[in-house]
Amino acid sequence: xxxxxxxxxxxxxxxxxxxxxxxxxxxxxxxxxxxxxxxxxxxxxxxxxxxxxxxxxxxxxxxxxxxxxxxxxxxxxxxxxxxxxxxxxxxxxxxxxxxxxxxxxxxxxxxxxxxxxxxxxxxxxxxxxx
Numbered sequence: 001x002x003x004x005x006x007x008x009x010x011x012x013x014x015x016x017x018x019x020x021x022x023x024x025x026x027x028x029x030x031x032x033x034x035x036x037x038x039x040x041x042x043x044x045x046x047x048x049x050x051x052x053x054x055x056x057x058x059x060x061x062x063x064x065x066x067x068x069x070x071x072x073x074x075x076x077x078x079x080x081x082x083x084x085x086x087x088x089x090x091x092x093x094x095x096x097x098x099x100x101x102x103x104x105x106x107x108x109x110x111x112x113x114x115x116x117x118x119x120x121x122x123x124x125x126x127x128x129x130x
Contacts (some may be wrong), residue, residue: 007118011111011128018107025100033093042083049076 002010028034049072056069115128 002117004118007114011114014107014111014114018104021100021104021107025097025104028093028097033090034097036094037086037090039083039087042079046076046079046083
């Protein structure tokens, strides 16, 4: 059996950790990072650029813009790297959000168990309800 002071201290510590996790979780939600972001527009733009590259490389009449395909290929490669970075970052935020939710649920159950242990055999006015 754990002492009352130790149980109160544990509950306070669990609540402090929970508050920190909830603050981070709420910021993730506030910035819309807890859900999968739509990359449809950037993918459409990249497809459009690749169509232009194919057109410029395949047509004989476009010799006056012969540097366009090579420059555009470099830019498309860079934009794909940015898109992939954004997708990976979004996945990381979703994973962090899910981890925080599980940690908060775990802390809730720890708080509940510690409170139940503290309240065991206590008179009504001495029980913890917070």
